[in-house]
Amino acid sequence: MTLRNMLLGATMLCAAATPAIAFAQNAGASDTDYGNEIIVTASKRSQTLQDTPIAVSVASAADIENSQIRDLIDLQSAVPSLRVAQLQSSANTNFIIRGFGNGANNPGIEPSVGVFIDGVYRSRSAAQIGDLPNLERVEVLRGPQSTLFGKNASAGVISIVTQKPQYDFGGSVEATYGNYDAITVKGNVTGPIGENVAFSLGGNFNRRDGYAQDLRLGKDVNDRNRWGVRGQLLFEPTDALSIRLIGDYDKIDENCCIAANVIAGPTVAITDLLAGGTSVDAANPFSYRVYNNFLSSNEIENYGGSAQIDYDLGALALTSITAYREVRADTNQDSDFSGADLIGQKSDDTAINTFTQELRLTSDFDGPVNFLIGGYYFHEKIRQHSQIYFGDDFRPYGNALIQAASGGLLDVPTLEAALGAPNDSFFHAGDGMDEHYRMKNTAWSIFGTLDFGISDRLTLTLGGNYTKDRKRFSTDVISTDVFSGIDLDAAAYTPFREFVLVSSGVDPATAAFLAANPTLTLPDGSSANPLAGLKDFQFLPPFLDVPNSVEPGRVSDGDFSWSARLSYELTDTVNVYATYATGFKAASVNLSRDSRPLAADLPAIVAGGLATPNLVAGTRFAAPEESEVYEAGLKANWSVAALNLAVFKQSIKGFQSNVFTGTGFALANAGKQSTFGIEFDGSVRPVRGLNLNLAVTYLDAKYDSFVASAFGDLSGMKPAGIPDLSVSMGGTYTHEFAGGTRAIAHVDYQYESPTQIVDGLAALPASVAQNLKREVNQLNASFTVALTNGLELGVWGRNLTNARYLTTIFNAVAQSGSVSGYPSQPRTYGVTARFKF
Incomplete structure (x- = not known):
């Protein structure tokens, strides 16, 4: 949200020496020259990526084609500082850079990693993961970027850039067939409409059978079914004025995402009995066999438009980017992930409407001083209707648990009679929670950078951003869980x-x-x-709605983020830089059934007679995040090699942790999380046609302070999910035959050292979580023959090693002692035909 938006598109820093954002693109390099001639565009000037003093990784169109990168989830195999986690649905994806990132599972939680497509901010993950036609490049900016990108870039930025319309008629069409009956079709056409008007139109279709099997339903699951269209118009009525209009629509309709059983707890015997057979593939997470009562559904629509206007005033350039977007996500999941009908419905119907406007003015003077100044406005409305209801088996399941907890003394009918409740009212099928949430978020910011050329080789860049963010939220939640409403x-x-x-x-x-x-x-x-031991079975207690006389349902934040950077050109091919930067992420709101009054507000709520049965303190919202980074780097570019090196110490105060506890999510601020890291990436062309690349990230992360986590005091411990070492290496060899036909062979390998998957697991010893680790060893490869007539034929494979690991784990829903997890995608392979004209 604030500011960040458009700075991607083109003009960002000023000064010939050091723009603050990298816009890398292939500068007319041939297909054999990968990576070394990347160009940064800033204020309508060209500058090599090595001259840009910021830690940024770029995946070009050629990289994306050769690696068969289909969406942002695949991108992590090329960028070791980036991790992408697919969670419980196609609408929930978490992006993490340098070990920092959050934002999925709750529409009120803003991400720490900002995602932009053609300069337009995509505020939630449901708007980010669709396939895009005609990509030009993807940039990953590491570390706080709040000076130019505002309040949702406290950990970094992912910038996706598509190709502009061209005045020469051309295009491409591509078709792929792979295992699991995967069919992918992509196409793009571009050309002139008039002397000063060009267009482009692209589309994509991506369908695949599920790679997992639901043995109870007899269906393939975890399928892929998505399509989209994207149109652009480019008006250039004069040499000084450029107007780019973009409109797009994409649709996802998929069955996702399976959760495998990692640890089989004592409740498995009960669920097996209720299911009349196997209820989970116990402790066999990589069998890709599951047992559910209904297919999980994910229906997501994402559409919108933007207008970017660039006006050249000579020594000044004016840029305006206006965008409006809507997201509609309707998901439903068998969230107990078992063959027993415990949770009969767990649905979320979410609507997000977003309007953004950015205006900036950039100078291009011949003197030592240049500037960029701008303003940004963000307005968003979020509506979510969620429902969770007990299934047919929950009452007998609860009865079995209560009998076990009471040593056979109690059962559900006895409790109903003794507590004066109607017969068949406890854990009744169809009872649960009906939830409505609303939030309006308005934010604005003013920002600027100043570049001062101290000498021909030394440049100082200062930047600042003041952001004001306001959120208003309300809830309307009704619980019909009778047992949870009883004060035991x-x-x-x-x-x-x-x-x-x-x-x-x-x-x-x-x-x-x-x-x-x-x-x-x-x-x-x-x-x-x-009865005290039965409190654990009060899953869905009555809800205290907001606003009320104690809680206004409002939160307002203001922050000034700034950066200072020195860059020095040691030689014509080697630059060094040093940076200090701060970042800011506004308060996030807990728009879920686990929203509870803050501990400080609870006494006033009780005194005011507002307390509902079994009301406890929790979190309505998490306070803002404040990040900072100290970084030094070196960038070099020679005729046959290039390298980038960064050493940094990065920290976030008040990191917004959102942890699944087995029945809900605990939103809390960590006191401080910090990471020392070293990042290296380089490429070399030892012989003509061969390009080798290596990227290595070392991270030493810890919670400096996290006293009130969902799993106790984690202060001094290493945060889960952050590998010490991540490596991405690869090579591309292009051989040109007589007559112009080319053969292109590509291979890349991704490695992540073993790391603990989650910080803890509710009601389980700490040793259980500590022993559950993830290690990644993934090999991808492709071979393509490009004929002189524009036709390309290729074969490819992703995860050829069939590496298997758990992306995340969590307490099984309402099944104490059991642990579930999301397994990685298995090996995929296929053939591709592409025609460029």
């Missing part, structure tokens, strides 16, 4: 406590005394309240 500590249940105590063998006088004094314990140390 209420004095009205004293007779029931006495009855149970007598039934347990305690003499009547003692039982009466203990029942009247529920804080006392029995001689064996157990609670005098025999």
Whole structure:
């Protein structure tokens, strides 16, 4: 949200020496010259990527084609500092750079990694993951980028750039067939409409059968089914004025995403019994066999348009980017991931409408001083309707659990009778929660950079951004879970406590005394309240809506982010730089059934008579994140080689942690998380036609302070999910035959050292989570023959090693002791035909 938007498109820094954003593109390099002639465009000037003092990785169109990168999830195989996690649906994807990133699973949580497509910010992951036709490049900017990108770039930026319309008629069409009956078709056509008007029109279709099997339903699952169209018009009525209009629509309709059983807890015996057979493929996460009661659905529509106007005023350039976007995501999932019908529905119907406007003025003076100044406005509306309802098996499942918890003394009918509840009211099929959430977010910022050429080789760049962010939110949540609405500590249940105590063998006088004094314990140390152990089964308690007389349902933040950078040209081919930068991410709102009053507000809520049964403190919103980085780097570009090296210390205060606990999500601010890191990437062409590349990232991360995590005090510990070492290496060899036919062979390899997958697991010993680790070893390859008539034929494979790992794990829903996880995608391969004209 603030500012960041458009700075991608083109004009960003000023000064001939050091733009703050990298816009890399192939500068007319041939297909045999990968990576060394990347050009940065800033203020309508060209500059090599090596001259840009910022840590940025670029995947060109050739890289994307050769590696068969289909979407942002695949991009991590080429950028070792980037990690992309596919979560429980096609609408939930988490982007992490240098170990920092969040934002999925809750529409009120803004991401720490900003994603932009042609300069337009995509505020939520549902708007980011569709396939795009006619890509030109993808840039990954590492570290805080809030000076130019505003409040949602506290960890970094992913910038996707598509090709502009051309005045020469041309285009391409591509068709792919792969295993799992995968069919992908992409096409693009561009050309002139008039002397000063050009167009482009692209489309894509991507369909694949599921690579997993639901043995209960007899269906393939985790399929792929998406398509999209994208049109552009480029008006250039004069040499000084350029207007680029873009409109797009894409649709996803998929069954995603399976969760495998990692640890089989004691409840598996019960779910097997209820399912009448196998309910989970116990402790076999890579069998790709699951058992569900209904197919999970993901229907996502993402559409919008933008207008970018560039006006050349001579020594000044004016740029305006206006955009409006809508996202509609309707998902439903069998979220207990078992053959027992425990959760009959878990649906989320989300609507996001976003308007952005950026205006900036950039100088291009001949003197030592240049500037960029601009403003940014963001307005977003979010509406979500969520529903979670018990399935047909939840009542007998709850009955079995309560009998086990009470040693056979209690069952659900006994509880209903003793507590005065109607018969068949506890855990009734179809009961649960109906939830409505609303949020409006308005933000604006002013920003600028100043470049000062201290000498011909030394440049100082200063930047600043003031952001103001306001959010208003409201909830309307109704729980029909009768059992969760009962206060098991209420004095009205004293007779029931006495009855149970007598039934347990305690003499009547003692039982009466203990029942009247529920804080006392029995001689064996157990609670005098025999119902206390049943509180764990109160899954969906009554909800205190916001706003109310204590909680206004508003949050407002303001922040000034700034950066200072020195860059020095050691030689014509080697540059060094040093940077200090701060970043900011505004407060995030907990738009979920786990939203609870802050501990500081709870006494006033109770005093005001607003408390609902079983109300406890939690999180309505998380405070802002504040990041900073100290970084030094070196960039070099020679005729046959190039390298980039960065050493940094990066930290985020108040990191917004959103952790799944088994029944919901715990949103909390970590005190501080920091990372020391070293990043290297380089390429070399030892002989004509051969290009070798290597990228290595080393990260030493820790929680400096995280006292109130969902799993206790994590201060001093290493955050989960961040490998110490990540490596991406590859090579491309192009051989040109007589007559012009070319053969292109490509191979790349991705490695991540073993790392703990999650910080902890609710109700399980810390050692369980510590022993569950992820290690990645993935090999991709392709071979293409390009004929002189524009036809290309190729074969390819991704994850040829069939590497298997868990992207994330979590407590199985309402199944204490069981752990579920999302397995990686298996080996894929296919053939591709492409025709360029």
